Amino acid sequence: MMQDGGSILVEVRPASGTSGDPAQALIEEARRRHRRRRIWTAIVVAVVVVVGLVVTWVAGGFGGRTARGLPSPPGEAGAPSAPPANAPVSTGTPVAIGQGPTDIHFLDRNHGWIASGCNSFCYESNPHIIRTTNGGRTWSDVPPPNMAGTYLSEPVWHQYGGVVKVRFTSATRGWYLQAGELWSTGDGGTSWSQAHLGGVVTTLASSGNRMWALVDSCGAFPCASFHLFYRSDPDTGWQRSTRTLSSGSGQRSGSWLGAFDHTAYIAVPGHTYSTTTTGPLRDVEASCNPVGSLAPGSLVGLCFGGDVASANRFAISADDGHRWNPLVDGPPSAGWSGAITTNGRGVLFYITGGAELWRWDTTNRNWTEVLRTTPGSTDEMYPIYFTDADTGFVGESGSSGVHLLETHDAGMTWAQVTPA
Numbered sequence: 001m002m003q004d005g006g007s008i009l010v011e012v013r014p015a016s017g018t019s020g021d022p023a024q025a026l027i028e029e030a031r032r033r034h035r036r037r038r039i040w041t042a043i044v045v046a047v048v049v050v051v052g053l054v055v056t057w058v059a060g061g062f063g064g065r066t067a068r069g070l071p072s073p074p075g076e077a078g079a080p081s082a083p084p085a086n087a088p089v090s091t092g093t094p095v096a097i098g099q100g101p102t103d104i105h106f107l108d109r110n111h112g113w114i115a116s117g118c119n120s121f122c123y124e125s126n127p128h129i130i131r132t133t134n135g136g137r138t139w140s141d142v143p144p145p146n147m148a149g150t151y152l153s154e155p156v157w158h159q160y161g162g163v164v165k166v167r168f169t170s171a172t173r174g175w176y177l178q179a180g181e182l183w184s185t186g187d188g189g190t191s192w193s194q195a196h197l198g199g200v201v202t203t204l205a206s207s208g209n210r211m212w213a214l215v216d217s218c219g220a221f222p223c224a225s226f227h228l229f230y231r232s233d234p235d236t237g238w239q240r241s242t243r244t245l246s247s248g249s250g251q252r253s254g255s256w257l258g259a260f261d262h263t264a265y266i267a268v269p270g271h272t273y274s275t276t277t278t279g280p281l282r283d284v285e286a287s288c289n290p291v292g293s294l295a296p297g298s299l300v301g302l303c304f305g306g307d308v309a310s311a312n313r314f315a316i317s318a319d320d321g322h323r324w325n326p327l328v329d330g331p332p333s334a335g336w337s338g339a340i341t342t343n344g345r346g347v348l349f350y351i352t353g354g355a356e357l358w359r360w361d362t363t364n365r366n367w368t369e370v371l372r373t374t375p376g377s378t379d380e381m382y383p384i385y386f387t388d389a390d391t392g393f394v395g396e397s398g399s400s401g402v403h404l405l406e407t408h409d410a411g412m413t414w415a416q417v418t419p420a
Contacts, residue, residue: 107171114395165178177201183195203255209233211230212259214226227245263320288314288321301324331350355381
């Protein structure tokens with residue numbers, strides 16, 4: 001099972017006419033696309049308000065919003081568009097918890113969190129965090145860290161304000177990251193304190209009770225000095241790697257961090273490393289970026305091949321990424337690459353263009369589109385997480401707010417979690 005708290009945003013469509021490091025071009029396009037989406041979201045929200053008033057008058061109230069299920073794959077005619085009858089019934093939902101970057105994390109199939117941070121137009125605003133203790137049947141608010149009362153420099157905010165991470169290593173010990181500021185809680189979120197790691201925290205990854213953080217050690221831009229920090233629940237503090245990592249100018253250069261099966265993987269331009277603790281970093285073949293475990297002892301990596309998802313390919317490794325063997329080409333989509341994850345039991349998921357969710361498994365070995373957003377909307381799917389082989393969640397954010405979709409049949413069908 002994938003243990004890094006959800007999907008990995010590995011590749012994004014580069015802008016036309018760019019050259020040089022593909023990863024840098026991908027990140028640049030992601031930033032531009034994020035800014036465009038904020039502008040369009042503001043426009044669409046105004047339109048939605050007007051249309052909503054008309055719908056309310058005609059229909060006597062707002063109707064429930066349903067998932068956009070697609071026709072069943074060949075051989076699956078008549079498959080349900082909702083979870084099976086034995087699936088847990090949701091009596092609460094994190095619908096419209098806020099606008100902005102969103103992250104999903106599940107510690108196990110019962111304990112889960114969703115965090116929605118503010119975007120670059122709300123410096124003095126706190127995030128919205130909710131949790132479930134029963135697999136998504138009901139949700140409750142978690143008191144957020146006081147980011148509104150914390151000074152954040154404008155350059156750091158614009159560089160890392162769109163990076164939101166929520167991670168818990170137990171039911172009580174958790175972490176929240178946005179705009180380079182890392183917060184920790186030891187009581188389930190009742191209280192939060194800042195974790196000072198001597199620089200700007202660019203991203204987080206967790207696996208089991210282990211946590212890693214990639215830290216910009218310069219504190220200014222541009223920066224070419226990064227360190228990896230590590231801790232586990234029994235530790236009283238963070239431990240810093242002795243090795244300094246050079247990653248150009250930070251997030252813009254495509255630095256990346258992920259963790260699967262108690263191993264962390266760090267990618268910087270031209271190099272990929274793995275480590276289990278703060279010990280020596282081991283070189284990993286850099287042609288592919290690890291994205292999850294397809295099965296125990298079987299690591300899957302995305303190998304960049306072009307500016308659309310279909311131009312990329314996947315490879316598999318049985319030695320923690322030291323050698324990669326071809327597995328399958330990307331799905332037949334012209335969309336840019338988005339979130340990728342696995343269910344840990346032979347199924348691979350790939351969100352393309354922010355609007356299409358594709359599924360591939362080791363039995364049928366064909367890509368099938370199983371979900372898409374409403375055509376013409378600004379909705380985008382990006383966080384995706386599987387708690388076990390059958391149960392998974394995907395987040396959706398855009399003109400109609402933040403929503404959660406769920407599956408209980410290994411991603412064959414999806415339905416929106418709706419209020420009781």
